Each structure stands twice: as structure tokens, then as C-alpha cells.
Amino acid sequence: MVVTGKGGVGKTTVAAALGLLAARRGKRTVVCEVAEQERLAALFGVGDVGHEERELAPGLHAVSVQPNRAKEEWLHHQLKSATLAGVLGGSRMFQYLTAAAPGLSELVTIGKVWDLAQLERRTSGSVFDLAIVDAPSTGHGLAMLRAPGTYANVARVGPISRQAGIIDSFLHDSASTGVLVVALPEEMPVSETIDFERRLADEVGMQVEQVVVNAVYPQRFGVEEAERLRSLDGRASPSARAALRAALAEHERARGQRSHLRRLRRRVKAPVATLPYVFEPELGRDEVELLASELERRL
């Protein structure tokens, strides 16, 4: 399961909540962070996760994929020899070449995620039923999903082409891979989600399976109630007025969100689920558990 979305919309939180939900349902699950992120660790209040799988909760593991380590693992497997892999990995020329080769780090990253999802893994570690990848934001996420197909084409023959082809087919098989887009009920994230769905279909040939709109305000006040709050503004003391204005501001925000949500629902083909705004200063394990329960009700 690939989780993507515009920067700052809460991809990691939603990926973690999905992971908890899957683990609750008895699936052996691993959530993969990419690009050397370590946000899951902070969310679950544990130390850095690193490139090896680490258990966050019963049945839920996490891993932070490091492109360099993934590249070494791939070489090792490819050459079937640690010595040769060492020779190559240690070569500065190779380092430069792979650092410069466009899309290679995306390829080995998605390759590692692919490996985690296999019942017979190439790298050592546990076996998982489900790998959830906390993917880069939409533009870079698209590049990551495109990388295997590109390499399968560019390399034409040889091991890279074969490998990339296998991963590409895995990604394109909707029975094995799903793409979930996280959005906020705001102008830019909604536009980007609509755009992403179209580009994913046009450029990569994949479909978005689910859209999750994060941090939706509750609709607390009816139109008449809001009207009453507004009319009392002049009669209230300053301290009461502060509360009235805060309530009205939130009412306006909630209304704005609803209209963005409507636009999203009209414009995307994938089903749209919502998650409530969590009024907690910082999110932790408890809040992720709560969001997992919300997802359970809505998906």
C-alpha cells in the first residue's frame, strides 16, 4: 500500500494509523519510511527506527529505508557475492555513478519495499502480509512509482531491466498494490490530489484506490446558531466576545473545508473518506490508535 499526498497533510500519521488497523486485524504489517525520515519513531515515542525492521506495536513493524543500504542489498543479491559487492560498493566511481544516475535511488527504495512485501524475502528479516510505504509527497511519489517502469525500458535487457520489470508489474497489479492519497480539506491539497489521480493514470497507468481527507473540523454550529453568535457580538463583554469570535472563526473554517471537500468528491474517481481534526497539541500513540479506529469505521 503506497501512501502519498502533498507535503504537510499528515501522510505519516495516516500510514501509521493504517498500519495499526491492519495489525489489529491480524496482518503482519510493516510501515516503511523513505528518504531517511524518522517520524514514526517520534509518533510512537521510540528511538530511531533505522534500516532494519523494528516492532512498534504487536504485529506492527517499522523500517526507515536508506537508499544506500538498499543499493548494497540489491548489489549483494545481484552478484551473489559479498566480495564482489564490496569491490563495487567501495568504488568511488560506482558511488558517483549511482548518485548521479537519475531515479536509481527511487528504484532501489521501491525495490526494498517490494522485497518487504514478498513472502520469500531476499534480505533477512521477518515475513509480512502487508507493507505500507509512507511515500514522498505527490510529485516525488510519482517519480518513485515511475522509476521501475522507466528502468525496465531504459535498460532493455539485463538484470536491472528484469528486476525493474518484476517490480513494475507488482505495482501495476491492483490485487497486490494500492495507492492511497492523503489530503487536507484545503485549496492546494485538494487540487494536488485531483491532479495526482489524473497523472498517476496518464503517466504511470495506475489508479488511486482511496483518498483520505485528514483533519476535518467538526460541524458544530448550525447556520442559525452562527447567526445568533454573530448578533451577540456587540452585547458581550470582551472575554465572552473572544470566545464568540473563536467559535465563529471555526465555523467559517469548517464551512470552507466542506466546500473543498465537495469539490474533491466531485472531481476524483476514488472513494473519499474523512478523518476528524485531532485537537491535541502533539500527536502520539494514543491519537494514532484513535485515528485507526476512525479509519476502521470509515473504510
Add this chain to the structure above:
Amino acid sequence: MIADWLERKEVCICAGSGGVGKTTTSAAIALGMAARGKKVAVVTIDPARRLASSLGLAELGNEERQVAVNVDGELWAMMLDAKRTFDELIEWHAPDERTRDAVLGNRIYQELSNAVAGSQEYMAMEKLHELHQEGRYDLLVLDTPPTRNALDFLDAPRRLSEFIDSRTLQVFTAPGRVGLKVIGRGTGVAFSVMKRATGIDLLEDLGEFFRSFGDMTEGIRERAGRVNALLADSRTAFVLVTSPRRDALEEAAYFHHRLMEAGLPFAGVVANRVHQAGGPTDAAELADLLGDPLARKVIRTYKEERRLAERDRENLAELRGRLGRKPMIEVPHLHDDIHDLDGLRQMDAYLFGERAQTGAE
């Protein structure tokens, strides 16, 4: 306020993690400076559609367009097309048509230029440099690409010149197999292992790409050096954009650290979406005014707002401490996200105007 930060500056680079309002802030700064008599160009990447169309950017390629807005100065805007900029760079530096066509037609190049792995970041810098060289504007405002690691773009020019210096390129650019002999045995072994790991076709494509690229290395390296110099110039200002959320602040602090390390000119922080709330409210009065059920809802809403305001205040105070009391402007959580000229003007009051709340300097 922002106008002080940008006095005598010619380049303003807005940086920060995704989702903190970077594009909006860049546009508001540009509009504000244009309103104060400057000729300003804002270079942006993939802004929200309504913001784009309100700036007249809907169908833009790689040319800047003047925004129809009534200000003392001029506001110009462009939406960067990274691929087009890269192509232009190649066209500019290619010694002859054959080289140019060889590079532009190479499949590796086509992938490279298609917005993967740092090329977008580099191209943003490249365009900035080009516009600065031309000297048609008083101020250039750059909205950096929305990379997760907001620092990629700082490394981009250095990475490119390092790569050009590297032996990789020399291996591929040396004519035929002679190159392999010259560079010694260790690399020769690595090369043959590499063939086994990748398949020969890919290597040949890469080789061809690097060989044709080789003729242009001098020019491009020199250019990368000049881009680096522009970033460090005293006429440049980096503005860090953040929100008061912890993850955004972490990135802002890290970014600030990197700017200092690299000796780049940091101007200040703009903190967007700051929750603001007053003191405790009078529950009894609200109950009198509104009746019980509605009063309870209002009080609950206000309590939540105050908690978030409290968090924001603490988080921003912590950031101030970590940055060593650098200038900071707070923009409140406005009622809707901003995506048109009116919204930008609303932000102006906080960024420039009498409502600007600047932190201790």
C-alpha cells in the same frame, strides 16, 4: 517587518518544508514589495491553481508574465518548467548541434531532466541566476521546490560540479577503452563488475550520455560556481517559512543550522498559521447570553483554540531559543487558506504592515 529584511536585497529565497504556506508567502512578499514601488518577479513552482490564475499564471511556460495588479511598482510572475530550463541550459552550452541533439535525444538525459533527484532544485537556482544576470528586476523572490528535504536544492549546484569533477565522468569521456587503462586497475575491475550488475545496454546509454555531456562540463561547472556565489552573496536573503507544528519547526531549525554552516545570508523566519486566542472566557456570561447547549459548544471550541494557541506559543518560543533570537514574523491562522490576491493582501498586513508582530531581534 519584511521590507526591512529585504532592504538592499536583490534575491529573496523562501525555504521550508511542505505544507507551511511557502508558495503563498513568496507571492505575498512579492506583491508587498511591488506595492512598495519595486519591480519584482516571483518564480514559483506548481502553485495552487486559483493562486496561479489570480496571478495570471494559468497557461505559463518558462516566461515571466506581468500580473495585472494596481501597485506602485510592477509584479511579474513565472511558473518554472524544470525540464524546459534544463533543455535551455544544454542548448546554451552545447558546442555544436550534434552534441546538443545527442544529449537532448538521450534517454538517460530525458529521465534526468524530468524532475527526478535534484534536477528541479538545481533548475530553480539556474533560473534565478539567469534572471539575476539579466538585471531586469529590483527583486527576485524564489519559492523553492516542495521537497521533503528542503535542503536538497542547496546542495544541487555543489552536487553537479562534484559530479563533473568525478572520475566517473572521466572514465566515460575518455575515448574508447583507453580511458579504462588510464584510470587504473581498481576501477577496471569495478567497471566489469558493474556491467554484470546492470546489464550492458544501460551502461552504454550512460556512457554516451556522459561523453556528450563531457564537452559541456567546463561551461556548466563554471555556471554552477556562479549560482553558488549568488546564494552566498550579501544581496541575497533566505527567509525560512514554517508553521508552529513540531515537525515543520524541526525542519526549520535544521535548515537554519545548515544555512549558518554554509555561511548563507539568513534574514528571518515567517511562521504561518499561528493559532491566537485571548485569556479565559466568562462561562456564566456565555450561558446567560446563549443558553446552555450552545454556550457549552462555544466554550469547548474556545478551549480547544486556546490549547492550540498555547502549543503554538511554546513551540515558537522554543524555536526562537534554538535560533538564537533571530527575527520572526507571525501570521495568524486565517479563516481559510489563501489563494487569491485578496488573501495575499490580507497577509500583507501581517508581513509588512502595522499588524506585523516581530520577535525580539
